[in-house]
Amino acid sequence: MNYETIVGLEVHVELSTKTKIFCGCSTEFSKEPNSHCCPICLGMPGTIPLMNKSVVEYATKAGLALNCQIAEFSRFDRKKYFYPDLPKGYQISQYYIPLARNGYVEIDSNGKKKRIGIRIMHMEEDAGKLVHEEGSSYSLVDLDRAGVPLIEIVSEPDMRSGEEAWQYLNNLKTILQYIEVSDCKIEEGSMRCDINISLRPEGSNEFGTKVEVKNLGSFRAVKRAIEYEEKRQREILESGGSVVQETRRWDEERGITIFMRGKMDNRYSPEPNLAPVIMSKDWKDEISARIPELPGAKKERFIKEYGLPEYDASIITASKVLSNFYEECVKHYHDPKVVSNWLMVELLSILNETGQGIEDLKFTPKQFCDMLAMIDKGTISGKIAKDVFREMFATGKSPEAIVEEKGLVQISDEAELESIAKRVMEANPKSVEDYKNGKKKALGFLVGQVMKETKGKANPQMINAIFSRLLDQ
């Protein structure tokens, strides 16, 4: 029997507000444990949570960017369970009436556009963390993360493969980064993902028993875990067994999922201390106006406006900063495709090598385009330009200054080149002989010698032309 994989994701994203969701404590990374805490986020008697308005705005912005309906009236509830990293014995979350519903994120599924539904998006507070010291019989509690604002984005079970889940996560991340509500760094925990996965016989309309998978440290891990679970559950079903509803943990090293705990029912009750969140139309419009062009729309526009291939457009628009940098460049340079080639190949690879971000670039789009213009004018060769580019990246100096300082100006003086060519021909009579006997390859060697002598600065078109003239005489 063939099985269809059904995947839904629950994604937690940390909002990048300056302060916590219900008190004035900083959300910044703390050096000392338990240094960003107060009686409120420690859940001490008689303290009352205070709604951080920015959190509502950030969350609403996210909801709108994810095409959700924003509730005019939403409320907070207490999700109760005991764990030492949870100060109050309950987490303040939105259960009964969440902030946003019925949204979607678009992905590409085998060349076709597919909408992955978002069932619910709500606000909640993060828990602290436990530090298990090697060899000790105790755990330490650090509550600096307790009360950091999160949004939880619960998708519909619309994904059918690890690949689709991977795409969904990537697109979700890009959107949230575009609207600047989170840095979405899964490795640093500012984006977390749990998988709900089940299998059903192909053609069936009913869902199978789902398994929840936690502890996924990267998008790649999500993809791998789905693929592992697909296989595990298929094997169970094919051997006549049935899947048990449970929570499993992804073991990255071994590449498998491991039983963590059985099904859990959380008790919820309304949070009496927080007023409902009332989202007026005016407020929503105001927030909506702050949403920039989103990656999907930008990609379409780049294809149309700049004639970029879809591949280029999706790479350039995958990052807001890169796409902004690109658009600045296009203002200063006539050929958008040349710009995208340079950015995709040279810029992305150097960023990759150095681990630096585009926001930290030392040179401006204008300087970068000046360099492209120098190639066009023949001042430098394309090959030299790559060195100039790396120097710009390292020092932030203008391309003119670099070319000047390092004497990289292309030699385009006809007489000078001709005298070098003649010198090379004299020094390599064998190659000249070969060429004249029909070994056209020998020309390459001669050009190479000129380049060697000029340290690559000889204008390649000119030197080719000179050789042709001299040799074919």
Added chain:
Amino acid sequence: MLELDKLTIHKAHELLSKKEITSEELTKALLKRIEEMDGKIKAYVTLNSEEALERSSEIDKKGDFTEDLSGIPVAVKDNICTKDLRTTCASKMLENFVPPYDATVIKKLKEKNALILGKTNLDEFDMGSSTESSYFFTSKNPWNLERVPGGSSSAAAVAADLAIYSLDSDTGGAVRQSAAYCGVVGLKPTYGRVSRFGLAGNAGSMDTIGPITKDVKDCAIVLNAISGMDLFDPSSSDTIVPDYLESLKTNLQNVKIGIPKEFLGDAVNKDIKNAILNAAKTFEDMGFICEETSLPNVEYALWVHYVIASAEASSEMCQYDGVRFGHRAQHYENLKDLYKKSRGEGFGLEVKKRTILGTYLLDLEGNDKYLVKAYKLRTLIKQDFEKAFEKYDFLITPTTPTVAFKIGEAKDSLNVNDMCTVPVNLAGLPAISIPCGFAEGLPIGLQIIGKAFDEAGILQVAYAFEQNTDYHKKQIAWKEA
């Protein structure tokens, strides 16, 4: 001889301003009185003697008595957090809990140079109406040591001159009921009038903080000091705070008072019924109009309140887990065991009962069967009041259906003694209890309920009543034990 411990706030303030007495003398007099009498009354869980004396001499040195409360000691119910001063909620769970912060009301009193004399007893986490569920001890009614003092001992402290005034909390009636049982004045403000930040309450949608004082004027003075919007309590209101003391000078005219018949039914003691009808007569003599009216849904109030309060309390009790503060079991097998034992040992019977009941109520079945209905009824009760207030300026009822009951007499957590006070908490309205008579040698309380945020009106009516009667002046006849 001037007995300093018997002073009201306004009298003490006058004497302090004129430098006829010092704050230190006043504090010492109260501490002496406590030393002599508190062994019998058992009003205080913790005394703050040293610090209070230190503060009083500091205040004397500065000599600035412009503030009405300056240099005057206050007793504080032990569920209101006081910085660096143990706050127990009368529970083993918080036996050694010292808050690193002040409740907003405490901060406000401190800004006015008040000084905290000590912390008074209550039922564990305020669950009860007699202090009998306190982890420490049961406090006594100063009028009769075999009787309960109500849900807070701070009224007993004020009545027995162990404090000039007190700050108390009211979720189902503790402020008013204790004041009624002990023959003093207790005001429960409108929900939102006074910040409840720092009140370790048990039902967030009903908890309020209010003063217990020797007379109405004092009540107005304290309310002036503690009212107002607080950024740390989102449920606090920005409704303008009038000068309550000043408003007592207003001459009342065309006042219409409603007397809801549901509060004068068979459950109410005959003497109390008569006292209320007498009070109505007093008002009529003053030119007010008094008429019988009805609040048809208040008969459900006790149950509705019990259901909602238990649900909210079970949720509120979650924060006491023995991990960050509070009682932690000494021996436990694992994490789950740590929670079970810490909570099992730290909480008393009544708290456990309500936590379990509340947990059921918040669960699917209990929610559908009871909680949802309770919220609906709460709305109906609120509407009853709204309707009544279209016609009347104030409603009067007994504060309690009987005088203070005997220690050990209450059998049920669902206490019929709360029948007159809980509807007011459900509706979030302000109400005051003032002395209006005696039965069995024990004081009777008259409850005056007002429109939301009309504390000024309630105080005016109460003040007018007080000016025309002398119940509040009657002294306790101490039997020499």
